Amino acid sequence: MKIDKKSWQQGYEAGLRQQEPQPENTEILSWHAGFLEGQSEAEMKIKIRKEQSRRKNS
Incomplete structure (x- = not known):
């Protein structure tokens, strides 16, 4: 399968923003x-922030 870079980038950015409408x-x-990659990245960033916040409050 050949990836369309422009479409992938649009999906990635939508995933980062947690917006799903294509x-x-x-x-x-x-x-x-791209959407799944961006969504995964966004979720990872949220987890990291929660862990850092938890450490600061401990």
Whole structure:
């Protein structure tokens, strides 16, 4: 499968913002692959912030 870089980037940025609606005129599989990557990255950042906050309050 060939990834459409523009669609992937749009999906990645949407995933980081935790926004799911896929815009029109994007390649579906590339967008969703990017979305999942961005969503995973955003969730990881949230976990790290929670751990840092917990450490500061301990």
